[in-house]
Amino acid sequence: MRLLHTSDWHLGQTLHNFDRTYEHQCFLDWLVDTLVREDIDVLLIAGDIFDNANPSAAAHRQLYRFLQQAKARGPHLQVVVIAGNHDSPGRLEAPTPLLEAHGIIVVGNVGRNGDGEIDLERLLVPLRGRDGKVAAWCLAVPFLRPGDVPRVVAQDETLALDPYLHGTALLYRQAFALAQSRCTDGEAIIAMGHCHMVDGQSSQDSERRIVIGGTEALPASMFDPQVAYVALGHLHLAQRVGGHEHRRYCGSPLPLSFSEVGYQHQVLRIELDGCNTKSVTPLHVPRAVQLLRVPAQPAPLEDVLAALEALDVPEQALHAQPYLEVRVLLDGPEPGIRARVEAALAGKPVRLAKIEPTRRYATPDAASEALTLDQLAQLQPDDIFRRLWAQRFGDEAPPDQLAAFAELTHALDGGAA
Template structure:
């Protein structure tokens, strides 16, 4: 059978206040086409469907329209969706009975039975091949919070949260082993940060619970044919193992991802094993530009902006622009000068990234005692910070502006 693995859609996300519904719609339209062209049997969405726990109605409508169109064009397709750390488990699961009419199973959070035990059964989803027979069992584990995991043996060593996650995966795997018959594969889904996983700068919310973040690859039994992971936006293998994968996000979530090749993963199973994992590159319908490519002095950056030549296009297709400027001192009128340089160009100014020149090491002087810190006034702190950042004394106009600001902030 054939599976498509994707995650971290972040529907409803705005990039520096610019709405991205057009980009998300382009991706969802492309994904429907891929499901049909690749003759997929199942689609796994490994969390962070929405960008936050209270997504706009337009983002929720995008999801439901996508699932409706998907079912119309690929009526036998199994869809499995788990909640990520950005999602509201209850909101994601709320339309579950209706979504199941479209062969979509949603798992937002573990549910406990009347006896207080986690209902493992509802996190086990059968996946069918093109003949309609069960070809694989999917262990669908959403993002787990401390209250979601079973209590491991109190005598066990290590972090109790990590131990609880490992126990839950083991319980789900054991149940899958009981359900499977000869020739059927076991596929795992998870939304988590794995050890040695490479994060995307500026665009991922850290998962830190009680000092614990990264999980070992050993939580997946060697008999698991494939693990479809979500959370990290950069597509990557876990522990250099071909069958443990992050699909990555389909859209760049920040300018740090401008050079990422975003993708969806195609996984082919034969019997109980994954025999091929291939990337399907996601077309980028709106470009991200960093000008200059590396931080440059103000005049050089402005010259690069003025020389920028772009084809005309509709406003929703105009590239997002990050301007990278190397500063020696504050430039109060910088934004106005940048806006003048790009006036009339089909581009959207999303971000100005000021980079300060490094100051001489040790210029900050010796560390201060707590008593000395307590005696500092706000303008003393401002002078020290300015000196540390720019390597020179704060000019009178900056001190005057600071004093004016402090006066307005005073009750």
């Protein structure tokens, strides 16, 4: 059986107010061709199909047109979709009766039965071969919110457990146990998830941080060693988890911010051999529209203007013209910067998406580091607390102080609500 792992499409996304429908359509057209060319049996979409919880009608049409074309060209194809943190679980699941009739399974949220127990059956998807027989089982676990995970009680009352981390691990164990009870000889178990794993490399500007119950990242140990493959979504950089060949983020199919310019975007082809994964093969996604950073590193304004005037870009239709980020190192305010940049770009077939001014951030000991405005915007309260502590005391904030600050922040958030 052959599977294809993809995630983080973010349909409907705009890049600094530029519509990206053309780029997404190029990817989806390529993906349909790839499914046929690679003779794929199961397509796994590991969350963040849409860029926000209220996607446009155009974004919905793109998704359903893709599904219709994929099924028309590969009637045997089975599709399993889970919701990500950007998706609305209810909206994603709304057309379930129609989709299931065409072999498309969508799991948007974790359901519960009449007794309030988690409905594990909804998370277990049989993957069938072309003969109609079950060849593998998929644990289709969507992005988990605190109310989705089972409650874990420590056997030792003196032991403090993170309810989200341990609840998530318990949910995967329970789902795996159910899958094992259904397995016969030669059937693989695949796990899907949309989460941030320990040591996962994040994109600087485009990923929404997931911090729940104080937990930033989940351990790879929550997946049983007998799981043949783990298909993850959320992080946009394709990467292995904990060095394991068969636990992967496939990454996003196109760069979602200028911080992802250097990424090699891809989908992953998984070849199963009985209950094991035989191979994992990256299939690189062509980039329909280029992203340019000029210069490569922030530089003084006069140097930047000279580089822009020397920029040589071939003529292209407007929808295919490169996006441009201009990176300027400033010592102080420069009110006329946009007009000067636009003058240097006059007549060039590029789309000016962003001017990124960088200023010097000085610490009391005169050491300095450059922070962009986007980086400043990404700072969370705990980041600011860590920085202020380091400035004041010249050392990292101790864990008890961080915990006290987190408790105070959560209390204030609760009061505001």
